[in-house]
Amino acid sequence: xxxxxxxxxSFSPSFVDRRHRRRRISRLQSILSTVEESLGPLLPxxxxxxxxxxxxxxxxxxxxxxxxxxxxxxxIEVRESSGRGLxxxxxxxxxxxxxxxxxxYKGDLLTLNELSKKYPPVNGTISKNAYLYEIRExxxxxxxxxxxxxxxxWTRFINHDGKDPNLVVEQNALHKIVWFEAKREIRKGExxxxxxxxxxxxxxxxxxx
Ligand SMILES: C[S@@+](CC[C@H](N)C(=O)[O-])C[C@H]1O[C@@H](n2cnc3c(N)ncnc32)[C@H](O)[C@@H]1O
Numbered sequence: 001x002x003x004x005x006x007x008x009x010s011f012s013p014s015f016v017d018r019r020h021r022r023r024r025i026s027r028l029q030s031i032l033s034t035v036e037e038s039l040g041p042l043l044p045x046x047x048x049x050x051x052x053x054x055x056x057x058x059x060x061x062x063x064x065x066x067x068x069x070x071x072x073x074x075x076i077e078v079r080e081s082s083g084r085g086l087x088x089x090x091x092x093x094x095x096x097x098x099x100x101x102x103x104x105y106k107g108d109l110l111t112l113n114e115l116s117k118k119y120p121p122v123n124g125t126i127s128k129n130a131y132l133y134e135i136r137e138x139x140x141x142x143x144x145x146x147x148x149x150x151x152x153x154w155t156r157f158i159n160h161d162g163k164d165p166n167l168v169v170e171q172n173a174l175h176k177i178v179w180f181e182a183k184r185e186i187r188k189g190e191x192x193x194x195x196x197x198x199x200x201x202x203x204x205x206x207x208x209x
Contacts, residue, residue, distance in 0.1 A: 076103075078157050081191055083209035088157040088192045096186040102167060105133055105178040106153045107144030115141050131156045138173040155180060160200070160208065161193035169194055 075094070081087025096102060110118065119129065131144040144156035158167065158180065167180045180194060201208060 076154050076192070078154055081159055084159045086157050087159045088154055090186050090190050090192060091188060093188055096182045098182050098184050100182045102180045102182055102186075102192065103153065103155045103158075105142055105144065105155045105169075105180065106151055107131065107133070107142040107156070108146065108149060108151055109176060110141045110143050112139045112141070115143070118143070133178055135171055135173050135176060135178060138176065140173075140176055142176075142178060159191065159193050160196040161191075162195050162208070165194045166190060167192055167194040 075090055075092030077089045077091045078086055079089060081089075090096065115132075129143070129145045133142045133144070134140075135142065144152045146152060147156070166183055166186045168183045169178060170181055171178045180192070186192070
């Protein structure tokens with residue numbers, strides 16, 4: 001199967017293949033979540049591992065930071081990242097400088113009320129998905145779980161690195177915007193990562209690669 005290119009982002013053949021697998025998996029997951037509601041939690045592989053990224057967030061960065069650099073989305077390739085599923089890699093020759101804007105986290109904006117309708121609570125807890133980002137101090141969530149949604153972009157594929165992440169997350173709660181900036185120089189071939197924070201992995205630390 002050939003790779004595809006969308007909005008200037010190239011997706012490797014294995015990604016295209018995985019899209020088909022993902023649709024089958026998401027159908028399976030919806031069946032499993034129905035079973036889960038009556039039987040209680042299933043194996044971790046079918047539950048989502050938390051929802052919220054807590055690392056390196058400063059709550060209300062001023063918006064002028066967004067204007068100082070362009071998105072580098074056209075220099076991103078989405079492909080397998082060993083043991084982490086898919087990941088986003090920087091593939092341009094230019095060096096990304098510390099503080100450069102790398103991309104905006106995009107998805108469907110949900111209130112807590114909308115979130116609990118979309119993901120009905122099980123035993124009083126909303127089962128959040130791995131692509132959900134909580135905008136701190138706002139009770140708003142950016143849901144990038146639907147990869148076919150026009151409002152979702154490549155940043156949903158940014159994986160976690162707790163040791164030497166090359167990105168930091170910033171947000172402006174008032175304007176409901178979350179974005180990634182380079183923490184240090186980023187060169188061609190590097191995978192883009194940020195620290196999801198301990199909360200995200202609570203109880204699932206063994207899964208971290
Ligand atoms: C926002 S998604 C990132 C993209 C994801 N890898 C994919 O294939 O769609 C977050 C999920 O990626 C996986 N992941 C991210 N960073 C990881 C890491 N360092 N080790 C293991 N799995 C990781 C986990 O399954 C996590 O719940």
